[in-house]
Every structure is written in C-alpha cells, then in structure tokens.
Amino acid sequence: MWELIQSNRRKSLILFFGMGALLILIGYVFGSYYDPEAGGVVGVFFAIVLWVILSALSYFAGSKILLAVSGAKEVTKDVHPQLYNVVEEMKIAAGVPFFPKIYIIDDPAPNAFATGVKPENSAIAVTSGLLSTLNRYELQGVVAHEMSHIVNRDILLMTFAGVMLGVITIMSDIFFRGMYFGGGSRYRSRSSSKSSGQAQVIVMILAIILAILGPVLAQLFYFAISRKREYLADASAARLTRYPEGLANALEKIANSTHKLRSANKVTAPMYIVNPLKREGMKLADLTSTHPPISERIKILRALQQGVSYNDYQRVFEMIHGKKEKIIPDSVLKESIAVTPVIGLTNEDKDFNPIEARREANDAVMKLNDYNFINCKCGVKIKIPPDYNKPIVVCPRCGTRHQLR
Amino acid sequence: MNCPICKEPMIILELNRVEIDYCPVCSGIWLDEGELELLYSIDNTESELKKLFRESSDSKEKSFKCPVCRKKMIKIRFNNTELIIDKCPVNHGLWFNKGELEKVLSAKTNQSSQKVLSLLKEMFSYNKSQEAE
Numbered sequence: 001m002w003e004l005i006q007s008n009r010r011k012s013l014i015l016f017f018g019m020g021a022l023l024i025l026i027g028y029v030f031g032s033y034y035d036p037e038a039g040g041v042v043g044v045f046f047a048i049v050l051w052v053i054l055s056a057l058s059y060f061a062g063s064k065i066l067l068a069v070s071g072a073k074e075v076t077k078d079v080h081p082q083l084y085n086v087v088e089e090m091k092i093a094a095g096v097p098f099f100p101k102i103y104i105i106d107d108p109a110p111n112a113f114a115t116g117v118k119p120e121n122s123a124i125a126v127t128s129g130l131l132s133t134l135n136r137y138e139l140q141g142v143v144a145h146e147m148s149h150i151v152n153r154d155i156l157l158m159t160f161a162g163v164m165l166g167v168i169t170i171m172s173d174i175f176f177r178g179m180y181f182g183g184g185s186r187y188r189s190r191s192s193s194k195s196s197g198q199a200q201v202i203v204m205i206l207a208i209i210l211a212i213l214g215p216v217l218a219q220l221f222y223f224a225i226s227r228k229r230e231y232l233a234d235a236s237a238a239r240l241t242r243y244p245e246g247l248a249n250a251l252e253k254i255a256n257s258t259h260k261l262r263s264a265n266k267v268t269a270p271m272y273i274v275n276p277l278k279r280e281g282m283k284l285a286d287l288t289s290t291h292p293p294i295s296e297r298i299k300i301l302r303a304l305q306q307g308v309s310y311n312d313y314q315r316v317f318e319m320i321h322g323k324k325e326k327i328i329p330d331s332v333l334k335e336s337i338a339v340t341p342v343i344g345l346t347n348e349d350k351d352f353n354p355i356e357a358r359r360e361a362n363d364a365v366m367k368l369n370d371y372n373f374i375n376c377k378c379g380v381k382i383k384i385p386p387d388y389n390k391p392i393v394v395c396p397r398c399g400t401r402h403q404l405r
Numbered sequence: 406m407n408c409p410i411c412k413e414p415m416i417i418l419e420l421n422r423v424e425i426d427y428c429p430v431c432s433g434i435w436l437d438e439g440e441l442e443l444l445y446s447i448d449n450t451e452s453e454l455k456k457l458f459r460e461s462s463d464s465k466e467k468s469f470k471c472p473v474c475r476k477k478m479i480k481i482r483f484n485n486t487e488l489i490i491d492k493c494p495v496n497h498g499l500w501f502n503k504g505e506l507e508k509v510l511s512a513k514t515n516q517s518s519q520k521v522l523s524l525l526k527e528m529f530s531y532n533k534s535q536e537a538e
Binding site: 356379380385389390396398399 | 406414415417418419527529532534
C-alpha cells in the first residue's frame, strides 16, 4: 500500500509544478499581448498570485469548494441510515481509522465522488439518484471505490489538479472574452516601429494558441493519471467487497441512466465514479477522457471469477486490454495475497424495492432542506416545507391538528 | 413548491408509499412526473392512461404556471369529458384542482387506478367527512 501512496505523492508534485509552469507561461504571454513592454512581468505576477492563492485555497478548502459547487450537503446517520451503514462497513473493511464525512447531492442522475486533502477530513458524496437506483450490494461497490480513492490518497491529487485546471481554464476564458471586447488594441495602435509590430503579431498568435491549448494540455496532464487511478480504485473496490459484480452492476446502472448531472462541469467531472459529461458516439473521447471506457471497466470486473486480489485484477486487465500495462505497482502485486470472491450471492437484493429506495432518497434530501416531518398517528406522513408559514397543519385523513413550532 | 393557484407552499403527504403534493388552502393536488410513474408502476397502464388525455385549445379556464419550472401549463381534456386538467409542457407533472383526480381515477376503473383511488379516499377521509356535514 505504501508505494501506491508514494507514487501518488510524486505524481502530485510533478503535476503541481508542471501545471504551475504552464500557468506562468500563460500569464507571461497573455500579459505581453496586452502590453509588450511591461505586461509580461505583470502577467506572470498576476498568474503567480492567482496560483498561490488558489493553491492555498485548494489545500485548505479545496474539498469544501468542490462540495459546495456540486451542491452537496452533509448528512448524519438518521438522514439515510443505509448509506451510513455501508460507509461504515467499507471503512472497517479498508481498515481506516477515520470516518469520512458523507454528503448527498440532490440530483436524479446517479453518480458519486470522494474528496478531501487528508484522509482524516475526507468526504464521500453521492447523488440522491444513486441512492434511489442502486441496491445495497451495488451501493457497497460504489462506496468501496470511493473509499479506495481515499485510502490510495488519490483525492489530494484530484483536488489539486481540479483547482489548477480551473485556474488555467478561467485564464484562457478571460483572455478570449478580453480579446472579444478588443482589450489589446489600445496598446497596439501606439507602437510605431515595424519590428515590434511583428513581434506583437507573434505574441498574439502565441497567446491565442496558448489560450486554446492551455486548458487542453492541462487536462491531458491529468487524464493519463486519473484513468489509472480509476482502474486502481476498481481493483481495490473488488478486493474490499469481495463481490466485483456489485460494482459492475452499479457502473452499468450509472452508465445507462438518461439523467444528466446538473452540477457537473469540466473541472469537477474527473472526480466522479463515472464521467458525468459523457457524450454518445465520441470515439475521440477515448484520448481525452478522464475515465476508462465504462464497458471495459465492467468487463474486467465481471471477469474476476476466480479471485479478486490485485494480482487477479492486473491479469484480467491485461487479458481484456490486450497489452501489457502496469495498473498496479509492482510492490503491491508482490505482496498481493489471494482473495476469493463471495460466492452464492445473487445480486438480486430481496429487500430492494425501487419505490422505497426512491422515497428514502427523496426523504433524505428533504430532511437536508429543513423539511419538518410529522408522523400522524393515523399513518399519514406529512412533510412540511420550511417556508410553510401557518401555525398548524390539519391531517386530511384523521383531522388531527398538528401544532408547528 | 408553491401551489400554482394560491401560491402558498404545499405540504407533502405520504401514505402507503404514495406521495402527493397537496395544497392545504385550495385542496388541489400536484402529481410529480416520477410519482405518476410510481403510482402506475404496478402495471403498465401509464401509457394507456396518457392516451385518454387530449390537448384542448378551446378551454376558457385560466392557465397556471408549473410549480417546478414556472412554464405556462397546458390544458388537457380527459377522455372527451368536460374534465380539464393542467399539465406541465415539459412533463414535470399534472395539476388537479380539488376533486379532479378522483374523477379521473373513478372514470378509468382498472386495478391500479382502483388501488390509487381507494388510497386517495383514505388519505382525505377527514376532509370528506367535513364536506358531508
């Protein structure tokens, strides 16, 4: 396990400096575009200040920002007991001493992600759509996948990269908008000599190229690593639950959902268990996608018949992928002990009732939004929104007058 | 969510796993799109039920706004009767004025609508007895 963490830290550092360098370059070129003499320095200064502020912000509050942007709300055990129990089980299975915070996002599209700089203050967020479509085994698979991201320290990397990517995207956005409104032309018209005019054309072209390629480049930095992390988290999840079919079915359900996640954007997309910005029929997407093709992930999980250890995952991965590629670090493979899958579990959760699961998920969201729940003695459950302003509510079934605070 | 007619916040009632939005002021009922699906998930009469509704352009009733998306709801006529119901143009759900849902369900008597009808009668049994007095 230690090497997983080490190599992740190294990658975190490379990524951090690589993106920082890109940021400085963008700052310099954009600055020069606006003012050829002093602009470059100002641009670099601006970029570095932005970088430092946002790096600090992402270290201390990155996960909070990402959770807030996704509209996630923290839940306690009584809001959704099953989710809480599953997280607790996976926490014990993974042998982690801390309890991740649990968040629910009010969105019918099923999806999930983990975040947090340190494992001690990490968080797992799931959508209400996920809770209402998955049965217990499938939910276990998803939570185990997210728990693996936490244990493997992927979240530090993902948080940093997410915020960095955001800065670069914002900068090129500002540049394009500035160009649209003709911000640079004032300075350009002042220059008289021919050679500096030529230099400016070069700077302008360079700036435009960087504005287009910068965000793409920053994303590519990140995609290659992120994809490997997804496979690794799948492998760990199969090992933790000893039931790869659960995660496979969950991935299938998530992929087949027709709902689109409202809060997802380019920056937050890579964090989710399944890319929420999927587009149909995009072959090119394989190169630039943050996630391995979902069909392949499912295929690998389903092929884990004899064992669910890291060794098995690596072997099946190579078999299905058709080429040798290290998904799991050597030292881990060396120490990998055989883990047999749970046999005889039918995925059909007997107690699973889609109506009830949906009701439970909706209730959880309502509780998070400060709805007042009254269980009338006649059996009717009355859910009162926080903006209901009358002092009493009359049960339409038995006529009981319920006093409201 | 606010009632499209009186603009007051609606309360949510749940009985036997069926959930409806109910306006305590005008006794109107809002059925979410998903809720309708759940109500009829017992058998596949949902599409059958939909066939019974026809858009009516000649209605003189005042139109209301969908409580979810605030778009103007369209009037739909039920099974060539005089019964006119409001429907969200982008399918967020159906609005039934007081008593309308009952009429719709009692007109179409198959098993699942029977089930829903008795449930509704149950849910509003106190209101019913008040009206009788």
